Amino acid sequence: MKIGVPKEIKTNENRVALTPAGVLELCKRGHAVKVLKSAGEGSGFSDEEYVSAGATLADTAKEVFDYADMIVKVKEPIEPEYELIRDNQLVFTYFHFASYEPLTNAMINSGAVCLAYETVTAPDGSLPLLVPMSEVAGRMAIQQGAKYLEKPQKGRGVLLGGVPGVPPGKVLILGGGVVGTQAAKMAAGLGADVTILDISLSRLRYLADVMPANVSMIYSNEYNIKHLSKESDLIVGAVLIPGAKAPNLISREMLKDLRAGTVLVDVAVDQGGCIETCKPTTHEDPVYIIDDVLHYCVANMPGAVPYTSTIALTNATLPYMIQLADKGWRKACHENAELVPGLNVVNGKVVHKGVSDAFGLEYTPVESILA
Numbered sequence: 001m002k003i004g005v006p007k008e009i010k011t012n013e014n015r016v017a018l019t020p021a022g023v024l025e026l027c028k029r030g031h032a033v034k035v036l037k038s039a040g041e042g043s044g045f046s047d048e049e050y051v052s053a054g055a056t057l058a059d060t061a062k063e064v065f066d067y068a069d070m071i072v073k074v075k076e077p078i079e080p081e082y083e084l085i086r087d088n089q090l091v092f093t094y095f096h097f098a099s100y101e102p103l104t105n106a107m108i109n110s111g112a113v114c115l116a117y118e119t120v121t122a123p124d125g126s127l128p129l130l131v132p133m134s135e136v137a138g139r140m141a142i143q144q145g146a147k148y149l150e151k152p153q154k155g156r157g158v159l160l161g162g163v164p165g166v167p168p169g170k171v172l173i174l175g176g177g178v179v180g181t182q183a184a185k186m187a188a189g190l191g192a193d194v195t196i197l198d199i200s201l202s203r204l205r206y207l208a209d210v211m212p213a214n215v216s217m218i219y220s221n222e223y224n225i226k227h228l229s230k231e232s233d234l235i236v237g238a239v240l241i242p243g244a245k246a247p248n249l250i251s252r253e254m255l256k257d258l259r260a261g262t263v264l265v266d267v268a269v270d271q272g273g274c275i276e277t278c279k280p281t282t283h284e285d286p287v288y289i290i291d292d293v294l295h296y297c298v299a300n301m302p303g304a305v306p307y308t309s310t311i312a313l314t315n316a317t318l319p320y321m322i323q324l325a326d327k328g329w330r331k332a333c334h335e336n337a338e339l340v341p342g343l344n345v346v347n348g349k350v351v352h353k354g355v356s357d358a359f360g361l362e363y364t365p366v367e368s369i370l371a
Helices: 018-029 047-053 063-067 101-109 133-149 178-190 201-210 222-229 255-257 267-271 306-327 329-335 353-359 366-370
Strands: 004-005 034-038 056-057 070-072 088-094 111-114 170-176 194-196 214-219 232-236 263-266 289-291 292-295 343-346
Touching: 004 063, 018 034, 018 178, 018 306, 034 047, 047 056, 056 063, 070 306, 088 306, 101 222, 101 343, 101 353, 111 289, 133 232, 133 263, 133 267, 133 292, 133 306, 170 178, 170 222, 178 194, 178 214, 178 232, 194 201, 194 222, 201 214, 214 222, 222 255, 232 267, 263 267, 306 329, 329 366, 343 366
Parallel strands: 004 034, 004 070, 034 056, 070 088, 088 111, 170 194, 170 232, 194 214, 232 263, 263 292
Antiparallel strands: 111 343, 289 292
């Protein structure tokens, strides 16, 4: 199969979809990989490393898209790339369709086969291609939150860990999944007073067994969110409904009850955000203030640490890339049920219920596409 690796063009996105090590594994199996020149530089991988691994280099994005049967990316295509994607071309990347209707419509019109990293689902219900970036984003949420709590950044002036004689900062984490767990570990390690809210009692029981003493687990409901958010210095939105828009747990009305300088980090922004006042920001301009409350809503947080993120992502995606390249997407989906939920838009049809529900689009069961 011919595989194309374009350069990410989203603002301050320095990750790349495939490392030289990944290229080598694909080329060993007889596949051909074309990489856009300088695509890996932001992650610390040179063109020479890709060529040594067996790739050929392209001068333009159009050359990559025209060449490839399968495009592998990190972030969703953005407007300049829409017209480059063609009928029946397999695009394997993070899409987060439910958060952005123009992207959904563009991919429907392209006729491409859109297989989303974030909805590939393991038998236990976990999301193996979302996990590595969720781990990075969860840890970064605390790193960034701690920075923006500093007074020069317009935060409350709170040191999360406190010092002897001064109480630690309070961190509220909405959601106890991968993002929430990693955020709690980081915040707890700094010495903060951490509370995780989740609606799954079994998850709360598990977290209660593995988390240190400075992390509390509380059942999530509107009353508890309102009460605890008033006392928090840093609130992390870590709620995910696979393939669907995240629910709003912090409303616009609730902001007036938060203390001035409170920091909100909404990791769920890729799926529309779980904070009503959330809107996507960039690493270039990451924060904004509403009612004296700081909002950090960068939609590609792991892009700030691209060396770590790129390797972690390739470690997770490469086994699936190999299956797709070896067998083609139809056979690969027939033989590996984990890939089937990853199909979101196929040849102009929406085959993921969460996407169709988000925008009131006609839904086609994926089984009918694969039959």
